[in-house]
Amino acid sequence: MNIDLTDTTTRKIQDALTQARHLMGGPAVGMVLTLIIVTDESAQYDAVRAATEAAREHPCRVLTVISRDSRGSSSRLDAEIRMGETGPGETVLLRMYGPLADHADSVVVPLLMQDTPVVTWWPGGKVPKIPAEDPLGRLASRRVTDSYAARDRLGTLARLAEEYRPGDTDFTWTRLTSWRTLLAATLDQPYAEILSGSVSGEPDSPSAELLAAWLSVRLGVKVSREVSDGPGITGVSLKTRDGDIEISRPDGRVATLSRHGQPDRQVSLMRRPMADLLAEELRRLDPDEVYEDAARRFAKEQAAAGEPAPEPKAEPKKGAGRSRAKAADGPDAS
Amino acid sequence: MSDTPNPLRDPRDKRLPRVAGPSVLVLFGVTGDLSRKKLLPAIYDLANRGLLPPGFSLVGFARRDWDHQDFRQIAYEAVKQHARTPFREDVWTHLAEGMHFVPGEFDDPGAFEALAMAVKELDESRGTGGNYAFYLSIPPKFFPQVVEQLQRSGLAHGDDAGHEGFRRVVIEKPFGHDLKSAVELNDTVHRVFPEESIFRIDHYLGKETVQNILALRFANTMFEPIWNRGFVDHVQITMAEDIGIGGRAGYYDGIGAARDVIQNHLLQLLALTAMEEPTSFSAEAVRAEKAKVLSSVRVPEDLSLATAHGQYSSGWQGGVRVKGYLEEDGIPADSRTETYAAVKLEIDNRRWAGVPFYLRTGKRLSRRVSEVALIFQKAPHLPFSLTDTEELGQNALVMRVQPDEGITVRFGSKVPGTSMEIRDVNMDFAYGESFTESSPEAYERLLLDVLIGDPPLFPRQEEVELSWKILDPIEEYWSGSRRIEQYKSGGYGPDSADELMARDGRAWRRL
Numbered sequence: 001m002n003i004d005l006t007d008t009t010t011r012k013i014q015d016a017l018t019q020a021r022h023l024m025g026g027p028a029v030g031m032v033l034t035l036i037i038v039t040d041e042s043a044q045y046d047a048v049r050a051a052t053e054a055a056r057e058h059p060c061r062v063l064t065v066i067s068r069d070s071r072g073s074s075s076r077l078d079a080e081i082r083m084g085e086t087g088p089g090e091t092v093l094l095r096m097y098g099p100l101a102d103h104a105d106s107v108v109v110p111l112l113m114q115d116t117p118v119v120t121w122w123p124g125g126k127v128p129k130i131p132a133e134d135p136l137g138r139l140a141s142r143r144v145t146d147s148y149a150a151r152d153r154l155g156t157l158a159r160l161a162e163e164y165r166p167g168d169t170d171f172t173w174t175r176l177t178s179w180r181t182l183l184a185a186t187l188d189q190p191y192a193e194i195l196s197g198s199v200s201g202e203p204d205s206p207s208a209e210l211l212a213a214w215l216s217v218r219l220g221v222k223v224s225r226e227v228s229d230g231p232g233i234t235g236v237s238l239k240t241r242d243g244d245i246e247i248s249r250p251d252g253r254v255a256t257l258s259r260h261g262q263p264d265r266q267v268s269l270m271r272r273p274m275a276d277l278l279a280e281e282l283r284r285l286d287p288d289e290v291y292e293d294a295a296r297r298f299a300k301e302q303a304a305a306g307e308p309a310p311e312p313k314a315e316p317k318k319g320a321g322r323s324r325a326k327a328a329d330g331p332d333a334s
Numbered sequence: 335m336s337d338t339p340n341p342l343r344d345p346r347d348k349r350l351p352r353v354a355g356p357s358v359l360v361l362f363g364v365t366g367d368l369s370r371k372k373l374l375p376a377i378y379d380l381a382n383r384g385l386l387p388p389g390f391s392l393v394g395f396a397r398r399d400w401d402h403q404d405f406r407q408i409a410y411e412a413v414k415q416h417a418r419t420p421f422r423e424d425v426w427t428h429l430a431e432g433m434h435f436v437p438g439e440f441d442d443p444g445a446f447e448a449l450a451m452a453v454k455e456l457d458e459s460r461g462t463g464g465n466y467a468f469y470l471s472i473p474p475k476f477f478p479q480v481v482e483q484l485q486r487s488g489l490a491h492g493d494d495a496g497h498e499g500f501r502r503v504v505i506e507k508p509f510g511h512d513l514k515s516a517v518e519l520n521d522t523v524h525r526v527f528p529e530e531s532i533f534r535i536d537h538y539l540g541k542e543t544v545q546n547i548l549a550l551r552f553a554n555t556m557f558e559p560i561w562n563r564g565f566v567d568h569v570q571i572t573m574a575e576d577i578g579i580g581g582r583a584g585y586y587d588g589i590g591a592a593r594d595v596i597q598n599h600l601l602q603l604l605a606l607t608a609m610e611e612p613t614s615f616s617a618e619a620v621r622a623e624k625a626k627v628l629s630s631v632r633v634p635e636d637l638s639l640a641t642a643h644g645q646y647s648s649g650w651q652g653g654v655r656v657k658g659y660l661e662e663d664g665i666p667a668d669s670r671t672e673t674y675a676a677v678k679l680e681i682d683n684r685r686w687a688g689v690p691f692y693l694r695t696g697k698r699l700s701r702r703v704s705e706v707a708l709i710f711q712k713a714p715h716l717p718f719s720l721t722d723t724e725e726l727g728q729n730a731l732v733m734r735v736q737p738d739e740g741i742t743v744r745f746g747s748k749v750p751g752t753s754m755e756i757r758d759v760n761m762d763f764a765y766g767e768s769f770t771e772s773s774p775e776a777y778e779r780l781l782l783d784v785l786i787g788d789p790p791l792f793p794r795q796e797e798v799e800l801s802w803k804i805l806d807p808i809e810e811y812w813s814g815s816r817r818i819e820q821y822k823s824g825g826y827g828p829d830s831a832d833e834l835m836a837r838d839g840r841a842w843r844r845l
Binding site for chain 2: 174177178180182183184185187188219253254255257259262263266267269270280284286288289290
C-alpha cells in the first residue's frame with residue numbers, strides 16, 4: 001500500500017499510518033525499533049532499500065528524512081507511506097521544504113514508535129559534526145555514520161572519534177567484522193608471542209586505520225599501516241616469535257591464511273552489502289566500547305601524525321574519490 | 335605457545351561470533367535424506383556466514399561407488415536446493431575443495447583404514463589439526479559397528495598421548511526404543527567415546543523459540559510469579575503434523591508417535607517449561623535442572639484413563655485424498671503402531687503438584703502446529719453477570735514453536751458496543767515472521783556447537799534415560815491393548831484423546 005500526502009502534517013501522517021494498518025488487517029508485526037534515515041533525494045533509494053532488507057530481521061518503522069531546498073521561504077512537508085509490499089514494518093518518506101528542513105526533529109518526534117529504541121543513520125557523506133548533539137541524533141540511542149562516504153574520509157573518522165559519545169558507530173567499523181572474526185579465530189589457536197603487526201590497504205581507507213588501531217589496542221604491539229592498491233584492505237600480518245601469521249586478500253573476495261609451519265588455507269572473505277551492515281548495527285543497541293577504544297586510538301595517532309589529515313585526496317583524486325564514495329552504496333568497501 | 339586468553343576476544347565485543355577451530359567433519363550416511371536436506375545445506379550456510387574456519391574439511395562416508403567429484407556434485411545440488419542463505423560461488427569453491435569422499439561398507443576394516451588415511455592427509459594438506467567430529471547420520475543398528483571400526487582404525491583417539499586434537503561423535507534420535515536399548519546404545523558409544531564427547535542431536539532444541547522459552551521465563555519478571563500451580567490450571571504441549579509417514583515406513587513402524595516425538599521433543603519442551611531456574615546458563619546447570627524436573631514426572635496409576643493413541647485412517651486432508659496408515663506402502667496390515675499419542679503427566683514438586691501436563695502428537699492432523707500452552711485458572715470471582723462472561727474462557731500463554739514462531743497471550747476483552755459482554759481475544763507477538771528468513775536453521779546452530787564443543791543444547795544420557803522411564807510403562811500398557819483406534823485424517827485426532835481431556839473437565843486447544 002502506498003499513500004502520498006502532500007503539504008501535510010504529522011497528525012495526518014499518524015492517522016494515515018493507523019488507517020493503513022487497520023486496512024491491512026491489524027498490526028502485522030510487533031515492530032522493534034524506529035530507524036531514522038537522514039539522506040537526500042539521490043541517496044534515498046539505496047538507503048531505503050537496504051533498510052527494507054534489514055527490516056526483515058528487525059521489523060521497524062523507517063522514517064526517511066529528505067531535506068529539499070532549505071533556502072525556499074515557505075515550509076512544506078510531503079509524506080509517502082509504504083506499507084506491506086516490501087516486507088514487515090512500514091516506511092515513511094518525509095520530504096521537507098523551506099525552513100522546516102532545519103527542524104526535521106519536530107516532524108520526526110511524533111512519529112517515533114512508542115517505547116522502543118531509535119536508531120539514526122546517515123548513509124551519505126554528510127555527517128553531522130557531533131552526531132549525538134544533532135537534533136535527529138539526539139533522539140537516538142544508536143547513531144550510525146559512514147565516514148567512507150565522506151569527502152575527507154580519514155578526517156571525518158578522526159573527528160567522529162574525538163566527539164565519540166556512547167551509542168556512536170561507523171560503517172567503517174562494521175565493515176571490519178568479518179576481518180576481525182577471522183583474526184580472532186586465528187588467535188583462538190595456539191600462537192607464539194606477537195611482536196608487531198601491519199595492515200595493508202588502500203591509502204585512504206578508514207577501515208584499514210581502524211583495524212590497525214584495534215589490533216594495536218588489543219595486542220599491545222605496534223601495528224603499522226602499509227599502502228596497497230586495494231580494493232579495501234588487502235592484508236594483515238602479525239609477526240610472532242615463531243614466524244609470521246598472514247592473511248592476504250588481494251581481490252576483495254578470497255582470503256588466504258598462511259601460518260608458519262602450516263599449509264595455506266583459503267576462505268571466502270566477502271565485502272558485505274549495505275543491508276548486511278545495517279542489520280548488524282541494528283542487532284546490538286548497546287554502546288560499542290570496542291569501537292570506541294579503536295577509534296580513539298586512531299584519532300590520537302592521527303593527531304600525533306600532524307594536524308591536517310595526511311594525504312587526503314589531493315586535487316587530481318577528487319573526482320575519483322567522489323565516485324568511490326558513491327560506489328560505497330553498492331557492494332561494500334572493507 | 336601461549337595459554338593466555340585470546341587478546342582479540344573481548345566480552346564487550348559482541349560483534350565477533352564464535353568460530354569453529356580447524357577441524358574435519360566426517361559424515362556417515364551422507365546419501366540419506368537428512369544429509370541432503372539439512373546437514374549439507376547447514377554446513378554451507380555456516381561457511382557463508384563465515385563461521386567455519388579456513389581449511390574446514392568435510393569427509394563423506396557411504397556405501398557408494400563415488401569419487402570426490404560425485405560427492406561434491408551431490409552436495410552442490412543439496413546446497414543449491416536447500417540452503418537458507420544465498421549461493422556464492424567463492425564460498426562454495428573453498429568449501430568444495432575441502433570435501434572428500436571415502437566409499438565403503440561399515441563392516442569393512444579396509445574402508446576405515448582409508449578413512450583414517452584421508453583425514454590424516456587433510457591434517458597435512460589443510461591444517462585441520464587432528465580435530466575430528468563424526469556425525470552418525472545412520473540407523474542406530476549400525477552404531478556398534480561404526481564405533482568399533484572407528485576405534486580399531488585409531489580414529490577414535492588422539493594418537494600421541496591424547497594431545498592430538500578433539501574427537502567428538504554426534505548421534506541423532508532415536509536414542510534407543512526403550513530404557514534398556516537406550517542404555518545398551520549408550521554403553522556401545524561409551525566404550526569408545528567419553529560422555530563429554532558425545533553430542534546427541536535433538537534438532538528441536540536448536541530452534542530459536544525453544545531457546546526463547548528460557549529467555550521468556552528467566553529474563554522477565556512478569557511471567558515467573560504466575561508460573562506455578564497457584565495460577566496455572568494445566569499445560570498442553572502439542573506437536574501436530576499434517577503429513578503422514580511419507581517414505582519412512584521402515585523406520586516408523588514399530589516405533590510410533592510416542593517414541594518418535596514424545597520421548598525426545600515433547601519431554602524436552604516439558605522440561606524447559608517446568609524446570610526451576612538454573613544457577614547459570616551453562617550446560618551443566620541447565621541439564622541439572624532438566625534432569626531434576628524429569629525425575630519428578632509421575633505417570634498416572636491408571637493408564638487407561640490417562641493415555642490415548644490411534645492410527646490415521648484414509649480420508650481427506652486439506653483437500654487431498656490420503657491413504658490410511660495401514661494402507662501405506664511397507665506397513666503390515668495388522669500393524670498396531672500408533673500415529674497419534676496423547677498422555678497426561680503429573681509433576682510431583684512444589685511448583686507443579688496438581689497441575690497436569692497433557693502431551694499430544696500425531697500425524698495427518700488438520701495442520702502443522704508445535705506449541706506449549708499454559709492455560710490459566712479462571713478468575714475466582716467475576717463481578718459480571720453470567721451472561722456477560724459466557725464467552726469468556728481461560729487465559730492462556732502460548733509459546734508457538736513452529737510454524738510462525740512467536741508468543742500468543744489470550745485474555746478477555748469487552749466486545750465493543752453498549753452492553754457488557756466479554757470475550758476471548760488473542761494478542762500476538764510474531765517472532766518468527768521477521769526472524770524465519772534470517773534466523774539460523776537449528777542444524778546450523780547445533781553443528782557449530784559440536785565443532786566448538788559447546789554442549790548446553792544437547793540432551794545428556796541421564797535425560798534420555800529419564801525420558802524412557804516415563805514412556806516405558808505407557809508403551810508397555812499400549813502393547814497389551816488389543817485394538818487401536820482409527821482416527822480421521824485431517825481431523826483433530828482420536829475421540830479417546832478428547833475423552834481423556836473431557837474426563838478432567840478440560841478440552842484440547844483447537845489445532
